Amino acid sequence: MTVWDRPEPPTRPVPLDRERIVAAAVALADEGGLEAVSVRKVAARLDAGPMRLYGYISTKQELFDLMMDEVQAEILLTEQPGDWREALGVLAHRTRQAALRHEWLADLLGSRPTLGPNGLAVTEATLAALDGLADVDTAMRAAETVSAYCTGAIRREVANLRAERATGQSEHDWQRASGPHVMRMLATGRFPALTKAVHDGADVDAEASFSTGLDWVLDAVAAGLTRPPA
Template identity: 60%
Template sequence: MLVWERPEPANRPAPAPLSRDLIVRTAVELADEAGLEAVSLRKIAAALDVGPMRLYGYIDTKDELLDLMVDAVHAEIRPTGDGWREVLTSMAEATRRAVHRHEWFADLIGGRPQLGPNALARGEAVMAALDGVDVDLIMPVATAVDAYVIGAVRREIAERRAERATGMDQRQWQATFGPYLVRMFATGRFPALETVVRDAAHLDADETFRIGLGYLLDGIGAGISG
């Protein structure tokens, strides 16, 4: 029986109350503070001031715990709007906000579909918004938006982590490596790249995400109405 369907142990008198929800919320807090490497049943038990073996009545494996953590974050992703474009935009933006709140979430999405109740509710909202679209196109459309969002947020989180690891923000990194690029551009081997780096507007992450998503949705609109 999957963890979503498996009942919790019966309540019993204990010095510290315990539930699957409390365990998962504690795990999310630990991951938010120090990343997934900080999450273990032993550390969760210590944070809750209970013996580690008590947790196994609620969660069998670390994989189950991660699935529950991912589904807990999916509860924060509730797409809204009228029509497929508004709903897909809402879903993309809500997912990005969730990743910014929970960096570790970016590492656990993008594989096989999540089957927890909150993830299913998010999927239902997206599928319902695409009602009327050719049924054979619904999954490719949803997958394309997911792929864009996951790629974008992973790039943003990678930048955050690089800043922490190097102690340099993006502007400091550019200043450090700028002279190297000037020397490489002076060879004349990269004229198109030089033009873009020198002349194009350097948009922030919010603008870059919004514009890219808009172009993707424009393409989807042209495709499903053609």
């Protein structure tokens, strides 16, 4: 039985429900990451005893599942886009934006099946956009491919943001600091392709990089959807 199937306990003298518990947990995670979330800390924020919370959640992982589902409400489409490519693109960008607002989401993306109502609605919107374009197995692989790209790109971007805060260096600061070492290594002639990329490559921001990669993935998905069955 999942946490969504299990009924909440009766109301007690101190008002408490899963909605308040999840809101407190999300606030803690927004402030300090998943490591800042514990049953004890959530209970303290709600002025309740920790044992009270176990009537509503059985494990910390259940709390994470509820938190993720809460944030996935921010990803849901308010209206259905015109075609599958636009729909998957909008969902991908909304997922990235949600992860930038709640960086801890990057740690949970792809880690467990999303079984809550909002997570299932996001999955439904994804598969509905692909419905009728190919057989169900091809549509599933297409959805998984886009999801895998988004998860990887978002995790990398969030990791870079965390590194900047931890070191106090922006990406440009880090590049300047590491520049002499990199130039010495490139001067050896052992890395010709990397040398060309460093000297000739354009400086692209994270949003533009995400959008470009997503377009390439969607191009590949489009080719897969139109490929004749083997």
